[in-house]
Amino acid sequence: MNGDGRLNPDLPALLRLARTENVGPVTWRRLMHDHPSAEEALAALPERARRGGRKGPLRIPEQAEIEREIEGVLSLGGRILTLFDPDYPPLLAELPDSPPILSMLGNPACLSAPRSVGIVGARNASAAGMRFAESLSTELSHAGITVVSGLARGIDAAAHQGALHGEFPEWGSSVAAIAGGLDVVYPAENAALQALLAEKGAVVTEAPLGTQPQARHFPRRNRLIAGLSLGTVVVEAAMNSGSLITAQLADRYSRALFAVPGSPLDPRCRGSNDLLRSRNAHLVETIDDILPYLRHAHAAAGQMSPGFAEAQEEWGAPSLTGDADLDRVRRMIPSLISFTPVPVDDLVRRCQFSVSAVLTVLTELELAGRVEMLPGGAVVQLMPDGTG
Amino acid sequence: MNGDGRLNPDLPALLRLARTENVGPVTWRRLMHDHPSAEEALAALPERARRGGRKGPLRIPEQAEIEREIEGVLSLGGRILTLFDPDYPPLLAELPDSPPILSMLGNPACLSAPRSVGIVGARNASAAGMRFAESLSTELSHAGITVVSGLARGIDAAAHQGALHGEFPEWGSSVAAIAGGLDVVYPAENAALQALLAEKGAVVTEAPLGTQPQARHFPRRNRLIAGLSLGTVVVEAAMNSGSLITAQLADRYSRALFAVPGSPLDPRCRGSNDLLRSRNAHLVETIDDILPYLRHAHAAAGQMSPGFAEAQEEWGAPSLTGDADLDRVRRMIPSLISFTPVPVDDLVRRCQFSVSAVLTVLTELELAGRVEMLPGGAVVQLMPDGTG
Numbered sequence: 156m157n158g159d160g161r162l163n164p165d166l167p168a169l170l171r172l173a174r175t176e177n178v179g180p181v182t183w184r185r186l187m188h189d190h191p192s193a194e195e196a197l198a199a200l201p202e203r204a205r206r207g208g209r210k211g212p213l214r215i216p217e218q219a220e221i222e223r224e225i226e227g228v229l230s231l232g233g234r235i236l237t238l239f240d241p242d243y244p245p246l247l248a249e250l251p252d253s254p255p256i257l258s259m260l261g262n263p264a265c266l267s268a269p270r271s272v273g274i275v276g277a278r279n280a281s282a283a284g285m286r287f288a289e290s291l292s293t294e295l296s297h298a299g300i301t302v303v304s305g306l307a308r309g310i311d312a313a314a315h316q317g318a319l320h321g322e323f324p325e326w327g328s329s330v331a332a333i334a335g336g337l338d339v340v341y342p343a344e345n346a347a348l349q350a351l352l353a354e355k356g357a358v359v360t361e362a363p364l365g366t367q368p369q370a371r372h373f374p375r376r377n378r379l380i381a382g383l384s385l386g387t388v389v390v391e392a393a394m395n396s397g398s399l400i401t402a403q404l405a406d407r408y409s410r411a412l413f414a415v416p417g418s419p420l421d422p423r424c425r426g427s428n429d430l431l432r433s434r435n436a437h438l439v440e441t442i443d444d445i446l447p448y449l450r451h452a453h454a455a456a457g458q459m460s461p462g463f464a465e466a467q468e469e470w471g472a473p474s475l476t477g478d479a480d481l482d483r484v485r486r487m488i489p490s491l492i493s494f495t496p497v498p499v500d501d502l503v504r505r506c507q508f509s510v511s512a513v514l515t516v517l518t519e520l521e522l523a524g525r526v527e528m529l530p531g532g533a534v535v536q537l538m539p540d541g542t543g
Numbered sequence: 544m545n546g547d548g549r550l551n552p553d554l555p556a557l558l559r560l561a562r563t564e565n566v567g568p569v570t571w572r573r574l575m576h577d578h579p580s581a582e583e584a585l586a587a588l589p590e591r592a593r594r595g596g597r598k599g600p601l602r603i604p605e606q607a608e609i610e611r612e613i614e615g616v617l618s619l620g621g622r623i624l625t626l627f628d629p630d631y632p633p634l635l636a637e638l639p640d641s642p643p644i645l646s647m648l649g650n651p652a653c654l655s656a657p658r659s660v661g662i663v664g665a666r667n668a669s670a671a672g673m674r675f676a677e678s679l680s681t682e683l684s685h686a687g688i689t690v691v692s693g694l695a696r697g698i699d700a701a702a703h704q705g706a707l708h709g710e711f712p713e714w715g716s717s718v719a720a721i722a723g724g725l726d727v728v729y730p731a732e733n734a735a736l737q738a739l740l741a742e743k744g745a746v747v748t749e750a751p752l753g754t755q756p757q758a759r760h761f762p763r764r765n766r767l768i769a770g771l772s773l774g775t776v777v778v779e780a781a782m783n784s785g786s787l788i789t790a791q792l793a794d795r796y797s798r799a800l801f802a803v804p805g806s807p808l809d810p811r812c813r814g815s816n817d818l819l820r821s822r823n824a825h826l827v828e829t830i831d832d833i834l835p836y837l838r839h840a841h842a843a844a845g846q847m848s849p850g851f852a853e854a855q856e857e858w859g860a861p862s863l864t865g866d867a868d869l870d871r872v873r874r875m876i877p878s879l880i881s882f883t884p885v886p887v888d889d890l891v892r893r894c895q896f897s898v899s900a901v902l903t904v905l906t907e908l909e910l911a912g913r914v915e916m917l918p919g920g921a922v923v924q925l926m927p928d929g930t931g
Contacts, residue, residue, distance in 0.1 A: 439807070
């Protein structure tokens with residue numbers, strides 16, 4: 156249902172488009188830009204995928220499958236929000252690669268809190284690290300700030316608990332972004348916490364019902380944390396940990412980034428200390444190290460990196476490129492893409508065609524399963540089917 | 544004895560000038576600039592102090608007292624180095640307020656090591672902090688870098704020990720800058736360490752023999768650590784601790800500054816974390832975080848802050864200001880000085896007279912006991928005798 160209680164009549168088609176094979180967030184958005192409705196985008200998919208080099212048919216879910224998903228979420232007491240929904244979180248809508256579809260339990264207002272902070276860190280955190288995360292979260296909660304985290308063991312769980320169980324438990328709320336489906340509890344030990352968050356805060360995911368969280372789902376979960384927050388605090392993160400991916404995304408989305416210092420003798424602090432070493436993150440000992448930058452970040456929110464933002468300005472504008480030009484772009488782009496991610500802006504600069512033409516061709520290539528549009532505006536070649 | 548084994552014939556007068564009441568390092572230097580020899584400077588002192596407003600006589604030590612000090616240091620197997628001595632440490636000579644006199648035990652070459660790092664931190668350090676300081680010191684020592692510290696309990700002692708007792712103990716050396724006299728052991732628990740440093744490294748102080756270290760001596764000791772080092776590492780320092788004074792001096796002397804991150808739950812890390820928060824210090828987890836900046840600092844060494852450096856360019860140039868002008872400066876300066884330290888450069892800018900004239904008058908005022916020239920080129924009013 157939308158803000159005034161009616162079920163959004165476009166939801167099934169919008170969801171069906173999002174659940175179609177090879178349709179990532181940027182391509183979903185591009186398709187909705189290129190076609191007057193989701194139905195028409197769905198109808199155009201086979202031809203566009205074929206143009207991208209797709210041999211076989213594209214897997215588009217059955218209408219019935221989509222209706223089952225919508226009913227399933229409603230029966231859990233949840234909601235499905237599309238990017239066009241008035242309750243869609245504004246901070247997430249600012250991203251160049253906003254998730255087209257969110258499934259959520261709990262209070263949608265928690266997702267749209269005016270001030271929100273992500274807290275992420277190690278699953279195998281130290282007792283001191285968890286104690287710190289918990290008390291920082293409590294302080295943030297008392298200051299009226301929503302704590303967003305990923306419901307993992309360790310730092311995540313401590314952050315949610317601190318936000319929920321402060322001095323004034325009736326005030327507490329927190330948002331959990333999860334990698335799996337709304338009906339999947341993971342990890343099992345956090346089942347009670349997940350239920351409590353659904354009651355007093357919100358639980359949100361991009362994944363369809365029934366999805367068991369796997370390693371490949373976590374970058375999307377991390378993007379939700381970074382995107383839902385004005386700033387992200389990293390507490391005890393080892394080198395190459397998922398928390399650092401969240402940190403990178405926060406930085407790429409021009410959100411504030413914070414890190415908690417820790418002993419150089421503890422490998423769990425290596426990644427968070429590295430954010431401080433490189434001066435990418437503000438050092439956090441207390442909530443006072445966070446508040447000034449949240450105000451700042453709030454004022455600056457919406458300022459994307461100029462390059463990809465420029466690409467997104469095309470959103471809503473008609474596509475003016477002729478077919479002959481497009482054919483030249485179609486011939487050029489595949490040779491510019493490799494297994495190393497390359498920013499879309501670089502592609503535009505290199506091939507000297509319009510942003511619109513490049514996005515049109517990338518959309519075709521993604522539909523064909525030949526490339527993937529990554530969070531933050533980069534594109535990467537995918538292994539041919541069956542080899543990776 | 545100087546470098547080629549003879550006793551410097553000027554030493555007694557230079558030392559006597561340095562030991563005279565109210566003669567700080569900047570004033571000593573100024574006096575040696577204004578007068579052809581230390582003897583002539585000593586002869587001019589009473590008149591210059593009177594000009595500064597001194598009522599009673601200035602306490603100049605007896606010649607015999609000075610000779611006893613020199614003999615005392617020699618009988619300990621030590622040396623007294625003046626700023627004019629070829630063995631005077633070059634890094635210390637670069638300071639705008641180099642100590643005129645150093646007393647030392649051990650090997651003077653250790654004071655002139657081409658690469659040296661200060662390590663400072665809490666006396667009541669954690670076991671982890673001491674372990675870190677010790678192993679970092681050992682690594683620095685293996686890399687051929689001299690570790691300078693202050694021979695205090697905790698981090699200092701661990702730093703010296705790490706440098707001396709590495710994998711190759713025959714290589715180890717370290718420099719201890721102390722606050723008291725060479726013949727005073729402080730703290731008593733570090734007596735063996737102090738003896739070992741005198742044997743395998745160096746122990747250096749500005750204080751005369753017999754000086755019991757008191758709180759007011761420690762800023763000078765800290766200045767030696769900062770000044771003898773290309774960079775200073777702060778390990779576990781509480782807010783407002785002496786280690787932060789050393790850090791400030793390193794920064795003011797344009798030397799590299801490093802801090803080791805620590806848990807926000809430990810108040811002993813508050814000051815060191817604060818250096819990282821403010822981005823005044825480079826974050827240190829391993830020796831690799833130090834080495835690149837030492838090279839950089841080495842190349843940059845000698846670059847004072849342009850202001851006070853300018854003042855020091857006058858060193859060696861004749862003083863050209865006429866007596867009438869000086870009288871005007873004498874009338875103006877006292878009203879510009881207060882109990883809040885003010886940079887000498889600001890005084891020069893405000894009173895529109897030459898650096899030389901301002902330093903001449905400040906010298907008179909310091910001799911009179913009315914102001915004190917502080918490390919780093921600032922000046923502060925002193926309480927009148929008997930009131931503070």
